[in-house]
Amino acid sequence: MKRWLLLFCLLTPQWAHAHLVSTRFGEYYAGLLHPVITLSHLIPWLALALVAGLQNTASARTALPLFPLAVLAGAALGSTLPAQQWIAVINLISFLVLGGLVLAARPLPPRFFIALVMATGLSHGYANGMPELFGQGLVLYLAGVTCAAYLLVSILTAASHQLITQRSWGIIAVRAGGSWIAAIGFLYLAFTLFVTGAAGS
Amino acid sequence: MKPIPLVCLFLLALTCTKALAHETPIALLTISERQTGLFNVEWTYSSSTNQFPPTVVFPAHCEFDYPRLQCGEKNLYGTLALQQLGERYSAAVVQIDRIDQQPQTYTLTGANPDIALNPNGNLPITRIMASYLPLGFEHIMLGVDHLLFVLGLMWLVGNRWMLFKTITAFTVAHSMTLGAVTLGWLGVPEKPVNAAIALSIAIVAVEVLKFKRGEPCVSARMPWAIAFGFGLLHGFGFAGALTGIGLPEANLPAALLFFNVGVELGQLSFVLIVLALLWSHRSLQSHFPRWMETTAIYAVGSIGCFWFLTRLDMLLSPI
Numbered sequence: 228m229k230r231w232l233l234l235f236c237l238l239t240p241q242w243a244h245a246h247l248v249s250t251r252f253g254e255y256y257a258g259l260l261h262p263v264i265t266l267s268h269l270i271p272w273l274a275l276a277l278v279a280g281l282q283n284t285a286s287a288r289t290a291l292p293l294f295p296l297a298v299l300a301g302a303a304l305g306s307t308l309p310a311q312q313w314i315a316v317i318n319l320i321s322f323l324v325l326g327g328l329v330l331a332a333r334p335l336p337p338r339f340f341i342a343l344v345m346a347t348g349l350s351h352g353y354a355n356g357m358p359e360l361f362g363q364g365l366v367l368y369l370a371g372v373t374c375a376a377y378l379l380v381s382i383l384t385a386a387s388h389q390l391i392t393q394r395s396w397g398i399i400a401v402r403a404g405g406s407w408i409a410a411i412g413f414l415y416l417a418f419t420l421f422v423t424g425a426a427g428s
Numbered sequence: 429m430k431p432i433p434l435v436c437l438f439l440l441a442l443t444c445t446k447a448l449a450h451e452t453p454i455a456l457l458t459i460s461e462r463q464t465g466l467f468n469v470e471w472t473y474s475s476s477t478n479q480f481p482p483t484v485v486f487p488a489h490c491e492f493d494y495p496r497l498q499c500g501e502k503n504l505y506g507t508l509a510l511q512q513l514g515e516r517y518s519a520a521v522v523q524i525d526r527i528d529q530q531p532q533t534y535t536l537t538g539a540n541p542d543i544a545l546n547p548n549g550n551l552p553i554t555r556i557m558a559s560y561l562p563l564g565f566e567h568i569m570l571g572v573d574h575l576l577f578v579l580g581l582m583w584l585v586g587n588r589w590m591l592f593k594t595i596t597a598f599t600v601a602h603s604m605t606l607g608a609v610t611l612g613w614l615g616v617p618e619k620p621v622n623a624a625i626a627l628s629i630a631i632v633a634v635e636v637l638k639f640k641r642g643e644p645c646v647s648a649r650m651p652w653a654i655a656f657g658f659g660l661l662h663g664f665g666f667a668g669a670l671t672g673i674g675l676p677e678a679n680l681p682a683a684l685l686f687f688n689v690g691v692e693l694g695q696l697s698f699v700l701i702v703l704a705l706l707w708s709h710r711s712l713q714s715h716f717p718r719w720m721e722t723t724a725i726y727a728v729g730s731i732g733c734f735w736f737l738t739r740l741d742m743l744l745s746p747i
């Protein structure tokens with residue numbers, strides 16, 4: 228399974244430029260689907276939700292409004308400023324950091340957790356920016372990306388929190404997931420840096 | 429009205445630029461036989477984004493020089509394909525009018541962009557399902573007015589059993605009118621229906637406000653009744669989209685069934701996503717401030733009013 232996931236990741240190396248998913252469905256759905264079908268965003272967002280689920284309830288629920296707002300701010304910046312390759316590297320590193328935190332399964336200091344949520348939201352939001360769009364199209368696209376962030380993180384955080392607090396095996400499953408995410412991130416980062424050399428160009 | 433909802437309404441008014449009924453962009457390709465093996469080809473298309481129609485690829489033995497299509501003795505049988513269909517249009521209807529035969533109609537979509545033309549003209553049921561089920565799903569997903577109405581209904585409902593009854597009543601009602609219009613038993617002009625659908629959103633928003641304030645309202649006691657009544661209206665809206673697509677007469681019941689199943693799947697997906705969100709907030713003990721909920725209800729009602737007024741304007745203004 229892990230090998231298939233890895234192969235899939237290697238075959239879909241989306242970089243800092245986001246791509247319109249479906250122009251016929253309109254920009255809102257393009258924004259909504261973009262992070263959902265891009266593994267380089269979906270997996271770290273899943274990892275962030277697992278990290279949030281590991282916190283206490285009060286801390287976990289701060290991610291619900293903060294993450295979508297950070298993604299919105301990042302996507303707005305990414306749509307107006309030029310694409311940056313280093314953002315893509317940071318996003319790859321977020322695989323390792325978030326995967327490692329899930330693996331460690333430790334509650335974080337609330338301020339550190341908030342900073343982590345904001346940083347992840349801003350960098351992944353930036354990579355979801357769409358410089359080709361402007362005006363109403365851009366507003367709809369940003370609304371779609373923000374809704375995707377809200378839906379994914381809300382539902383996954385609640386699911387992981389329930390799993391950890393109400394099932395004895397929950398924490399083991401979550402930690403195993405964290406190790407997979409970190410491993411995928413490590414291989415993906417190594418492939419990107421040393422095989423494609425894209426980050427250095 | 430409190431200041432925050434008022435500010436939100438103002439922002440909403442600034443961002444609302446269009447209130448047209450959502451479209452399912454369709455192109456019609458009419459192929460009429462003039463002499464045996466010689467056809468005349470014509471495109472009819474309309475799209476708010478002014479997209480050109482898809483490129484047609486006729487069977488290899490046919491020679492095409494728009495609008496003339498020469499297929500010779502082998503006639504127009506073989507594979508007909510439309511390129512770039514999903515990128516530009518939701519669907520394209522291909523209508524073939526042969527000498528001494530009933531006209532044949534085929535609906536092609538991005539997922540099924542080609543059709544095998546054979547002398548008997550029949551379509552396999554899997555083909556009809558693959559064409560019409562995604563169209564129904566797409567129609568409800570692009571139909572923000574239908575989704576806002578369903579959201580309003582969910583606000584009115586107190587428990588899961590009542591939610592089930594309400595959504596079922598809405599489904600049964602719109603299926604009835606969708607079927608009746610598509611089968612030609614009923615006919616209602618599209619513009620007044622679209623205006624009334626917009627008004628139904630505003631009415632439900634008012635009912636939700638009353639319910640939240642604890643004022644007596646029938647719709648909160650029997651939300652399934654309001655769902656059924658307005659569901660009949662929304663069915664007319666769905667039917668407008670379906671008749672616009674064009675239906676193969678020989679396969680009408682199957683096409684209607686699969687379009688409706690697509691609509692129901694889309695509606696069910698939306699309801700499940702909203703329920704999942706509510707569950708996630710409840711389990712994390714995250715409660716929205718009261719002003720935020722009131723603002724959201726006002727926003728839904730305002731959008732309904734705005735659409736109603738603009739659709740009414742379109743209805744009353746001479747073309």
